[in-house]
Amino acid sequence: MKIIQLAIIVVVTLLADRAYADNIALDRSGPANYCNWQAVDYGIAEPLCGLVGDADRGRAIALDGSKGNCLACHELPVPDVEAYGTIGPPLSGVASRLTLPMIRLRVVDTRSFSPMSIMPGFYRDPGLINRPGKPYRGRTFLSAQQVEDVIAYMATLK
């Protein structure tokens, strides 16, 4: 019995990996309200859903532990932080190093061009997520508007 269960788990995880690889190569159509995006030259030129971001809102989202939670892994030019995350690169001056389209793709879905990256995709196609918790099914980490707000904030980090 256990052997069968074991075989099922191995097959399912293998299939999940296959599906993951296949989905990357195929289209990115998610649920009806998910705006498709296209990466060109390691960037997304067009704002998600054509939305305009707000830098102040973006800063608040970036610092909110339940939303962007950027400080968990990155340094940001923000005072009074006990210990910055050191998993990802520091974000001070990021807008001087990367173009806005490049920043957008990194926030949206770094793994689309760097498959082993540990960076979560904040607007990754929900169809690519393995075993999401019940409240998160079919959803992206941040909304398209929140992503554009964060990008507007990043643009100020020169």
Added chain:
Amino acid sequence: MMLGIHRSAMMSCMLLLSMVTVDTMANDVRSGYEFIKPDTREIQDDDFANPGLLAVDEGRELFNSQQGGAGKTCSECHGEEGGDLDTGNIARYPVYDEDSSEIISLQKRINLCRENTGGDTLPSNHPDLIALETFVRHIAVGEPVNVQTDGPVSELLKAGEKLYNTRFGLIDMSCYQCHVLYPGQMIRGQKISQGQGNGFPAYRLDTGEVTNLNQRIQQCLSLLRAEPFDADSYEMELLELYIMSRSNGLRIETPAVRY
């Protein structure tokens, strides 16, 4: 000719060197103790300050009192204070039982004991079960973790490793990505550890509770915004077995204090 010998000598030297490097990397197993903050270490090392020891006391009382309505105490078979238990054996959990083809965790073993003596069983991760698990594991403090890795277990470990390397949840991260690729880096003001199991059940500062490895894995999955596996699912058994096997050689610290 001379050049040829020279080159092959150099090649074998380099090969040997690279083998040594890989070997040290593989053996660099470090307890979570090395990743926690110094003041957290102090709490763990101080028997009066470590809140996990309350669970040990609770477990001791349960151990010495009647369990499961069978009119029998654990200590009747295993000695007062569990003195007749073999610490080397405790360090082997989770074990694989060839007769039933099952992975037996320590809490499952305790439940089997209750059942075999005519008592009832407790649901997985019941507070009494965790207290008993903490008490029994604590008896083996200092004993190196010694989970079987050969024979039929090797296939189970491969399946466990596969799960360990699988990304889960909205954060879309695997255990491997954090605990193998990034130990020592800071996340949310804490150092990422290797995710070793030798300190569990452990007192968690974050939740203020004594938590066994099973619960800790589920808490990690919830943090990833993934659907956790059920406590007594086969996936959890495989993950626990694999994670504890990664800790082979590390000394048991139960109850450790962890973030």
